[in-house]
Amino acid sequence: MPTVANGIDDLRKLAGADLGAGDWHEVTQKQIDTFADATGDHQWIHVDVERAKTGPFGTTIAHGYLTLALVIPLWTELLRIEGIGMAVNYGLNRVRFPAPVPSGSEVRLHARVAAVEDVADGVQLAVDLTVELRGAAKPAAVAQVVYRYHA
Numbered sequence: 639m640p641t642v643a644n645g646i647d648d649l650r651k652l653a654g655a656d657l658g659a660g661d662w663h664e665v666t667q668k669q670i671d672t673f674a675d676a677t678g679d680h681q682w683i684h685v686d687v688e689r690a691k692t693g694p695f696g697t698t699i700a701h702g703y704l705t706l707a708l709v710i711p712l713w714t715e716l717l718r719i720e721g722i723g724m725a726v727n728y729g730l731n732r733v734r735f736p737a738p739v740p741s742g743s744e745v746r747l748h749a750r751v752a753a754v755e756d757v758a759d760g761v762q763l764a765v766d767l768t769v770e771l772r773g774a775a776k777p778a779a780v781a782q783v784v785y786r787y788h789a
């Protein structure tokens with residue numbers, strides 16, 4: 639169940655809040671192939687299933703940027719925002735990909751609101767994200783993202 643924030647004042651109250659983790663989602667080869675087509679990154683470790691069996695990961699793996707892109711739908715499981723005019727992905731302060739995401743594996747998002755700052759006509763949230771990889775010792779991604787929400 640996502641946290642619900644209604645308007646800018648509710649978003650201000652989220653500073654330091656742990657939003658928890660969402661549901662597990664499978665990363666399919668079809669998603670990987672579609673991402674490869676969209677970005678032009680057809681490196682064999684992502685799209686050549688047969689060759690990847692003999693590669694360093696034993697299977698194809700998701701692109702790091704696909705793992706990062708999955709944050710978009712996974713984020714909506716953690717925070718639902720109502721009563722605002724516009725949301726903007728303002729950028730990233732840092733991002734790392736400690737573990738590969740094998741095709742067919744499952745990921746979920748865990749988030750904590752690190753900081754909330756006032757900006758013109760709204761607020762800016764810095765959010766610490768971890769893309770967890772089921773059964774893995776290391777996460778698939780760790781990042782601090784910056785979102786802006788305007789009235």
